[in-house]
Amino acid sequence: MTFPTTGTTAPTPAALGTAATTPDDGPRTTPDAARTAAFAAAVAAQGSDAPVHPQGAPTYEGARLPWNVAVDQRPAAVAEPRTADDVVAVVRAARATGLRVAAQGTGHNAGPLALQDLSDVVLVRTGALDDVTIDPERRVARVGAGVLWDAVVTAAAEHGLAALHGSSPDVGVVGYTLGGGTFVYSRALGLACHSLVAAELVLADGSAVRASADENPELFWALRGGGGSFGVVTALELQLFELPTVHAGMLLWDGSRSAEVLRTWATWAPDAADEITTSLRFLNVPPLPELPPFLRGRQVVVVDGAVLDSDERAAEALAPLRALEPELDTFARVPASAVVRLHMDPEGPTPAVSDSLLVDGLPDDAVDALLAAAGPGSGSSLLSAEVRQLGGALARPADGALTHLDGAFLVFGVAVAPTPEVAAQGRADAARLVQALAPWSHGRAYANFVEEGLDPASAYDDPTLARLRAVRDAVDPERRIVANHPVGERRAA
Numbered sequence: 001m002t003f004p005t006t007g008t009t010a011p012t013p014a015a016l017g018t019a020a021t022t023p024d025d026g027p028r029t030t031p032d033a034a035r036t037a038a039f040a041a042a043v044a045a046q047g048s049d050a051p052v053h054p055q056g057a058p059t060y061e062g063a064r065l066p067w068n069v070a071v072d073q074r075p076a077a078v079a080e081p082r083t084a085d086d087v088v089a090v091v092r093a094a095r096a097t098g099l100r101v102a103a104q105g106t107g108h109n110a111g112p113l114a115l116q117d118l119s120d121v122v123l124v125r126t127g128a129l130d131d132v133t134i135d136p137e138r139r140v141a142r143v144g145a146g147v148l149w150d151a152v153v154t155a156a157a158e159h160g161l162a163a164l165h166g167s168s169p170d171v172g173v174v175g176y177t178l179g180g181g182t183f184v185y186s187r188a189l190g191l192a193c194h195s196l197v198a199a200e201l202v203l204a205d206g207s208a209v210r211a212s213a214d215e216n217p218e219l220f221w222a223l224r225g226g227g228g229s230f231g232v233v234t235a236l237e238l239q240l241f242e243l244p245t246v247h248a249g250m251l252l253w254d255g256s257r258s259a260e261v262l263r264t265w266a267t268w269a270p271d272a273a274d275e276i277t278t279s280l281r282f283l284n285v286p287p288l289p290e291l292p293p294f295l296r297g298r299q300v301v302v303v304d305g306a307v308l309d310s311d312e313r314a315a316e317a318l319a320p321l322r323a324l325e326p327e328l329d330t331f332a333r334v335p336a337s338a339v340v341r342l343h344m345d346p347e348g349p350t351p352a353v354s355d356s357l358l359v360d361g362l363p364d365d366a367v368d369a370l371l372a373a374a375g376p377g378s379g380s381s382l383l384s385a386e387v388r389q390l391g392g393a394l395a396r397p398a399d400g401a402l403t404h405l406d407g408a409f410l411v412f413g414v415a416v417a418p419t420p421e422v423a424a425q426g427r428a429d430a431a432r433l434v435q436a437l438a439p440w441s442h443g444r445a446y447a448n449f450v451e452e453g454l455d456p457a458s459a460y461d462d463p464t465l466a467r468l469r470a471v472r473d474a475v476d477p478e479r480r481i482v483a484n485h486p487v488g489e490r491r492a493a
Contacts, residue, residue, distance in 0.1 A: 031055050031076035031119050035097050039077060039122065042093035050086040053078040064123065066107020066114075067170070068451075070351035070417040073114040075102065075123040082128045084200065084208065084234040087145075091232060092206035094122045095480060101204070102482035103232040105146055105172030109179070111451035112484040121482050124232055126174070131235075134159055139240040140197055145233050147173045150340055152238075157337035162243035164192040168345035174233050179448035179485070180225050180402045182410075184248065184306040184339060185241075187277040187392030191405070193225040194398045195239040201231035204480040208234075222471040225402025226460075227447060228483035229468075230475050247314040248306035248339050249331030251321055255299030255376045258282055261324055262371065265303055266362035266387075268320050270408055274392035276317055278305030279343075282374055282385040286416075294328060295344075299376055304342055305389070307331075346416075353423050354414040355430035356449035358407035359440040362387070366440045373429075373436035374413060380429045381422070386412045401460065401468055406444045411437050447485045456487045 036054035043052055053063040054077040063078040076099060081087045094101045102113060103124045129144035132151050136159040141152055150169035156162055166176050167183045181192025189195075198212035199220065209231070211220035222230055253261050265280050272278075280303050287297030303321060307314035311333055318331060359366065372378060374385035388410040397403035413433040415426025445458040456465055465487065472479075472488035479489065 035099065035120075036077045039093050039097040039099055042096050043079065043089050046089040046092065048081070048086045048089035050079055050081045050090060053080075063125065065349065066104065066110035067349050068107055068110050068352050069349045070353060070423055071107065071110040071114045073107075073110055073118060073123070075118040075121045078123045078125060080125050080128060084129070084202070087124065087126075087129075087202045087232050087234050088206055088208055090122065090124055091202045091204065095204065095206060100480045100482050101232060102484075103145070103174075103228060105174050106148070106170065108168075108171055109175060109448065109451065109484055112453055113482070115453050116482065118482075126172075126232075126234075129234060134161070134240070136161065139242070141238045141240055142235060143173050143238065144235050145172075145174050149173055149176070153337050153340045156240050157244075157335060159240075160242060160244035161240040162246070162336040162339075163238055163240055164189055164195050165340050166192075167343035168347065169340045170347045173238070174236060175228065175484075176448065177236060177238070178223055178226070178228050178233070180405070180446060181448070182388070182390075182394060182405065182446075184246075184277045184304075184342065185243075185308065186394050187272075187389065188275045188308045189241060190393040190396075190398055191225065191400075191402060192238075193223075193400055193402055196220075196224050196400075197237040197239055199223050199233055199237070200235040201233045203231045204476040204478065212237075218467075218471050219475060221399065222401050222468055224400025226400075226468050226471075227485050227487060229472050229481055229485075229487045231481060243308070243336045245333050246306050246308065246336050246339055247311055247331065247333050248304075248342055249334070250302055250304035250328070250342065251318075251324075251326040251331065252294070252300055252302050252328035253324065253326050255282065255301055257324070258301045258375045259367075259371055261301045261303070261321075262362075262375075262387075263364070263367055264320060264324060266367055269389045270361070270391065272389070273309070273313075273317060275308040275313075276305065277389060277392070278303055279386055279388040281387075282376075282382075284380070284383055286383075306339060306342075351417040351423070352414055353417045353427045353430060354412065354449070354451050355427070355434045356410065356412040356446065357434045357437060357441045358390070358405065358444050358446060359409050359411055359437050360442055361408050361440060363440070366437060369436040369439075370411075370433070373433045380413075380433070381425050382413045382415045382429050382433065384412075384414050385433055386414075388412065401464055403464075405446060406442060410446060410449065412449055450485065454485045456485065459485070460487075 413430035417423030469488035
């Protein structure tokens with residue numbers, strides 16, 4: 001399998017005045033200061049002014065922090081490219097000085113990366129690649145690697161279009177899409193990775209390529225849900241949808257109603273039309289003054305989502321839930337741009353710990369287990385114990401490394417973790433939730449919601465994993481690209 005490239009050929013290490021080294025599979029140690037200094041010099045030697053922050057530099061601590069500030073990632077150096085050419089320079093310089101490269105936009109899913117040895121890794125923070133261009137005729141958004149979903153949603157809405165965005169406005173588009181991507185449009189329109197039209201990326205040898213159905217099609221297939229193991233993405237093109245308005249909102253009850261709401265929703269959700277995508281959450285809301293009064297300091301149960309149908313059909317579909325007489329009901333026709341904040345996910349850097357699993361159903365005994373682990377009176381410290389409704393288009397295979405999501409529901413527990421002690425308790429409570437529902441899981445994992453190390457065999461079947469490894473063998477035989485959930489890692493001898 002080969003991949004034709006575009007752009008210029010990567011310079012040899014000798015051309016940059018350094019010696020080449022190949023990373024091995026043994027343990028790595030403290031970053032080599034001479035090597036990181038050589039890396040910074042090699043970046044500048046190519047005419048790039050991308051900031052480089054090696055360990056020990058005054059700017060390093062701020063540059064290395066991910067969005068999830070509970071994660072302690074310590075790469076050898078951090079680079080902040082401003083252009084795609086800067087990314088080429090960074091990757092080439094890393095190769096020339098024997099360093100590996102990991103790309104990161106926001107760092108929402110930084111935990112698995114930090115568990116790896118980063119002592120010979122340059123962390124490429126892509127936040128400055130923040131251009132968004134909408135082509136309303138083709139209904140395509142071209143977004144830089146550092147773009148957040150809020151910017152895409154806002155720009156697309158000016159043309160009556162919507163993207164398959166996530167539940168938080170400040171999640172990065174690239175990481176979310178490469179890993180799959182699911183939220184309130186998913187049961188009708190599928191995973192976000194299947195809306196990928198093309199990708200521009202820099203491979204491990206420093207060459208810039210484009211991948212689409214017609215260019216480098218195997219690489220394109222791998223990028224549609226196979227994660228970040230194949231290169232440093234500089235831009236994506238995404239299909240948009242004609243959705244100027246959406247019937248969306250939330251239903252809210254006091255936490256004391258959790259059992260009856262969960263039982264009703266768990267029975268209703270599997271038979272709901274594909275046009276409906278919802279999630280149910282038990283929320284333990286802290287008493288923070290900036291929160292709205294209806295949430296502040298309360299335990300509540302919330303169902304939120306969207307119905308991609310008429311208002312009349314939406315009212316019919318939601319009737320069984322409304323029969324439970326929620327104290328708050330915001331479902332209505334709203335601009336599509338409003339949906340990106342529907343889930344009320346925290347914005348800005350946040351310390352968090354979490355766990356997740358996919359389950360095949362929520363029969364009565366599973367509901368009992370969920371309530372015991374995370375419902376009122378459980379003692380759980382989780383900010384949110386969430387169950388997302390799957391099925392519909394999410395269950396129908398489409399072309400890409402991640403063809404579909406197995407299971408009827410995604411269970412996800414997350415806790416805010418401002419101190420190590422609180423983090424430990426939150427991690428234990430998230431694990432307790434997952435373990436309680438484990439009897440109803442088939443063992444598959446959805447990588448975008450996994451904050452620990454992941455065996456890729458739990459995310460992909462054997463033929464898919466073999467194909468992903470073949471793609472990586474073609475584009476990165478030396479394993480210089482480091483991903484939070486890597487595929488095709490070199491095995492120890």
